[in-house]
Amino acid sequence: MLSVEGLEAGYGTARVLFGVSLEVAPGQLMCVMGRNGVGKTTLLNTIMGVLPATAGSVTFDGRDVTRLRPHERVRLGMGYVPQGHETFPQLSVMGNLQVALEAAPHKDGGAVDEALEVFPGLKPLLKRPAGFLSGGQQQQLAMARALVARPRLLILDEPTEGIQPSIIIEIEETIERLHRAGLAMLLVEQYLDLALRLADRFVILDAGHVARSGPARELQGEDVHRLLAV
Amino acid sequence: MGGALNQLPIGLSIGAVLLLIALGLTFTFGQMGVINMAHGEFIMAGAYTAYLLQDVGFPIALPAAFLVAGLMGLALERVAIRHFYGRPLDTLLLTWGVSLVLQQAARDLFGAPNVQVVSPGWLRGSVGVLPYNRLFIMLLAALSVVAIWAYLNRSAPGRRMRAVMQNRGLAATTGIDTGRVDGLTFFIGSGLAGVAGVALTLIGPVGPTLGTYYIVDAFLVVVAGGLGQLKGAVLAAAGLGLLNSYAEFWTNASLAKVIVFVAIIGFLQFRPQGLFVLRSRALT
Ligand SMILES: Nc1ncnc2c1ncn2[C@@H]1O[C@H](COP(=O)(O)OP(=O)(O)OP(=O)(O)O)[C@@H](O)[C@H]1O
Ligand SMILES: [Mg+2]
Numbered sequence: 001m002l003s004v005e006g007l008e009a010g011y012g013t014a015r016v017l018f019g020v021s022l023e024v025a026p027g028q029l030m031c032v033m034g035r036n037g038v039g040k041t042t043l044l045n046t047i048m049g050v051l052p053a054t055a056g057s058v059t060f061d062g063r064d065v066t067r068l069r070p071h072e073r074v075r076l077g078m079g080y081v082p083q084g085h086e087t088f089p090q091l092s093v094m095g096n097l098q099v100a101l102e103a104a105p106h107k108d109g110g111a112v113d114e115a116l117e118v119f120p121g122l123k124p125l126l127k128r129p130a131g132f133l134s135g136g137q138q139q140q141l142a143m144a145r146a147l148v149a150r151p152r153l154l155i156l157d158e159p160t161e162g163i164q165p166s167i168i169i170e171i172e173e174t175i176e177r178l179h180r181a182g183l184a185m186l187l188v189e190q191y192l193d194l195a196l197r198l199a200d201r202f203v204i205l206d207a208g209h210v211a212r213s214g215p216a217r218e219l220q221g222e223d224v225h226r227l228l229a230v
Numbered sequence: 231m232g233g234a235l236n237q238l239p240i241g242l243s244i245g246a247v248l249l250l251i252a253l254g255l256t257f258t259f260g261q262m263g264v265i266n267m268a269h270g271e272f273i274m275a276g277a278y279t280a281y282l283l284q285d286v287g288f289p290i291a292l293p294a295a296f297l298v299a300g301l302m303g304l305a306l307e308r309v310a311i312r313h314f315y316g317r318p319l320d321t322l323l324l325t326w327g328v329s330l331v332l333q334q335a336a337r338d339l340f341g342a343p344n345v346q347v348v349s350p351g352w353l354r355g356s357v358g359v360l361p362y363n364r365l366f367i368m369l370l371a372a373l374s375v376v377a378i379w380a381y382l383n384r385s386a387p388g389r390r391m392r393a394v395m396q397n398r399g400l401a402a403t404t405g406i407d408t409g410r411v412d413g414l415t416f417f418i419g420s421g422l423a424g425v426a427g428v429a430l431t432l433i434g435p436v437g438p439t440l441g442t443y444y445i446v447d448a449f450l451v452v453v454a455g456g457l458g459q460l461k462g463a464v465l466a467a468a469g470l471g472l473l474n475s476y477a478e479f480w481t482n483a484s485l486a487k488v489i490v491f492v493a494i495i496g497f498l499q500f501r502p503q504g505l506f507v508l509r510s511r512a513l514t
Contacts, residue, residue, distance in 0.1 A: 048403055074405035082403060088396045091389065099393045102386045103405030149405055 001026045001184050002047070002078075002153055007056035009046040016042045018208040019056065024153065029175075029185045031199035031216070033192075033228060038205045040188045041083050044157050047186070048080045049073050060153070075105045079151025083158050083188075085139035089131025093122055093141055096130050097148050104149040115144040118174060136167030143174070154178065155186045160194065172198065192228060195219060204228065235359050237475045243364035243433065245471020246371035250426035251448035252455065252463050253378060254303075254419025259452060261395040261415050263318060264311055267325040269448075270441025271332035272299040272420045276427025277436040278340060281347045288350045288428075292370075295428045296421035303420020307413055329441075336438035344435035353432060363432040370429055371467075374422060379460060381418075391415055447474070450494050456504030466504070470494075 002024040010016040016039045024030045032040050045051045047058050049070040057066045065073050074080070088096050097112045104111065116123055119140040125133065130141055139159055146154060159175070160168045175198055179185060189195045195202060196219055203213040204227045211227050251273060258264050276295035283291040306328060314321045353363045381388040394401045394411045402408050423441075430440065451470055455462030473493060477486035498504075 050399060050403060069407075069409075070402040071405045071407045074403065080403040082400065086397060086400045088393045088400065090396055091392060095389060098386075099389050099401075099406070100404050102390065103407075105405075145404060 001028075001061060002186065003057075003059040004043075004047060005057045005059070007043070007046055007058065008054045009042055009051050010054065011051075015054075016208050017046065020205070020208070020210055021056075022203050022210065022213065024184055024186055027179075027182045027184055028200045029179045029187060029198055031195045031202040032186065032188045032205065033190065033195060033202055034205035034211075035228065036190075039208045040205055041157055042208075043205065044080070044082075044155055044186070044188060048078065048155065071103065074103070074149055074151075077105070077150075077152035079146040079149055079154045081139075081142045081146045081154070081156045081159060083161065085135055085142050085163070087130035087133070087138050087141055087145075090129055092127050093130055093133070094126040096141055096145050100145045100148040106150060108150075111148045111150055115147040118147060118178070119144045121170070134164070136163045136171075139163055139167070139171060143171070147178075151183075153184045153186065157188045158190060159187070161190070190228075192219065192224075234476075234479065237479045238472075239360050239364040239368075241472035241475030242468060243367040243429075243471070244475060245468040246368045247426050247429050248444065248448050248451050248471055249371050249463060249467035250374055250422050250429065251444055252451035252467055253374070253460075254422045255448055256452045256455070256459070256463055257391075257395075257415050258419045261391065262311075262315065262412055264315075265318060265322050265325070266303075266306075266311070267322060267445075268306060268329040268332060269325075269420070269423055270445035271329050271336075272302055272423035273427040273430065273441040273444060274332070274336060274436070274438065275299045275302055276424030277347070277431050277440055278336065278427075279424065280428040280431045281340070281345055281436055284347050288353075292425060292428050295424040297424075299424025299427065300417040300421030303423075304413055304417040306420075307416035311416075312409070312412070333438045333442075340438070342438065344437040346435050347431035349432050367429045367432060370425065374425065375460065375464060378418075378422075382460070387411075387414060447490075450490070454494055454497060454504055459504070462504055 004020060004022045006019045006021055008015065008017050008019055020043055022030065032043065034040055042051065046053050049068055053066055057064055059065065060073065060076055060078055063076065065076065088099065091099065097115060101109065101112055121137065122140055122144060125137065130138065133141060143159065159171050172194060175185065175187070179198070187198065196216060199216040201215050202219050204211045204224065206227055212224065251269070255266065255269055258266055276299045279295040279298045280291040283294055310324055311321060314324060349363055353366055355362050382392055390406050390411050393406060394408050398408055447470060451463060451466045454470070455466035470490065473490055474486060477489040481489065
């Protein structure tokens with residue numbers, strides 16, 4: 001479904017990714033792990049086209065998307081929830097979902113209701129400006145906004161970072177449910193226990209390289225802990 | 231005393247023109263961080279469009295000027311500005327150059343001396359101290375503000391524009407073609423400058439440097455009103471228009487400019503972000 005090959009990217013002259021490769025099969029949940037600053041967000045941003053790839057390729061559904069712009073990738077079925085529960089702060093919660101629907105490849109208004117079924121906690125907040133929501137609510141909105149486009153691959157960057165514990169559980173359960181429903185996901189997650197519960201496969205990044213990869217059950221041992229320790 | 235009262239419609243109609251000019255500036259600046267020095271020449275282009283079409287009829291001149299100026303803005307964004315995003319200084323120089331080229335082009339096409347557009351008969355006359363032409367300009371600005379408000383708050387492309395203004399990166403990864411939104415924003419903003427140009431033909435002559443008289447004041451409106459803010463722009467434009475006309479009435483034109491500048495600087499001392507603030511990452 002998603003195939004990343006020898007991907008390199010960086011900021012100006014500073015290179016961050018040094019030839020990263022990974023595969024996400026249909027319906028699979030792939031977890032990207034690694035310490036702060038190893039390049040996880042940079043990897044996702046390059047996969048989405050926010051940052052240009054200086055080498056390597058990104059293939060989605062057999063189609064080379066390496067040179068496509070972000071919105072074109074969204075229209076092909078790639079959904080992205082960036083790090084830091086981002087919203088359009090002065091649009092209402094409904095406005096945030098509407099703007100996503102209007103940019104979606106389909107024009108089915110039912111997608112907004114579906115997204116709200118996934119996050120029923122948003123229903124009483126629809127008229128509220130998104131900037132007034134709590135961090136956890138903003139994260140739910142961010143995920144709902146991505147779901148409105150009905151992506152076939154959902155890319156999530158640390159969806160539980162800096163969020164109140166009660167909502168972390170909700171978000172984790174939602175990811176599990178979406179996964180069971182057959183949605184392929186690429187998830188950046190720092191916490192080993194969470195990754196172990198959710199993932200089918202994993203890659204661990206270290207300084208812009210893939211240091212380890214494999215099925216989730218191999219996510220253990222001395223070297224894994226060393227690669228993830230802060 | 232009657233003299234002082236006469237200044238009221240003058241000040242308000244100048245404020246209305248400034249508002250039309252500032253709306254375009256505030257959106258292109260708020261959304262793209264672009265300071266477009268050629269914006270004044272879109273006013274001039276709108277005014278000359280009205281000059282060319284004065285025999286065809288004023289109601290045709292308005293949309294035509296919107297279209298002409300809008301397309302010029304769109305072309306400028308597509309051909310040049312687009313390639314300089316994130317480089318405000320280069321953009322400033324570039325658009326300044328374009329502004330000089332456009333002024334020279336106007337001189338070549340229409341001659342250096344000012345020309346006069348004959349106002350339509352139904353705009354001559356007045357109710358009390360309120361001349362019809364100035365009343366018309368105020369209504370035109372009011373109508374434009376309502377239209378812009380409805381566009382931003384009630385339409386899909388307007389919602390996209392607000393999304394891009396509030397968080398450009400997120401807009402792109404939400405599926406919005408931000409380049410297209412930028413082009414449309416430039417088209418509308420420049421078109422409004424063209425409409426302002428038509429309004430100016432009702433109260434004065436048209437010349438190649440018409441835009442330069444108003445562009446500085448329009449920038450002041452943007453700064454004082456708060457970037458990307460409709461409400462702020464309306465209040466700041468009315469305030470600046472009135473301040474200008476009364477300062478000019480009680481002193482003289484040059485001293486009036488000094489008074490306006492001092493007032494704005496004083497205002498920004500205790501309200502550095504303008505009347506209203508758009509809390510947005512796109513602007514920081
Ligand atoms: N906009 C930027 N400009 C320059 N350097 C950057 C930028 N963003 C990130 N970096 C650098 O790139 C490297 C990788 O950053 P990245 O955000 O991808 O890490 P990360 O693995 O997502 O970290 P975290 O777990 O903290 O989110 C870091 O060294 C960081 O300092
Ligand atoms: Mg990160």
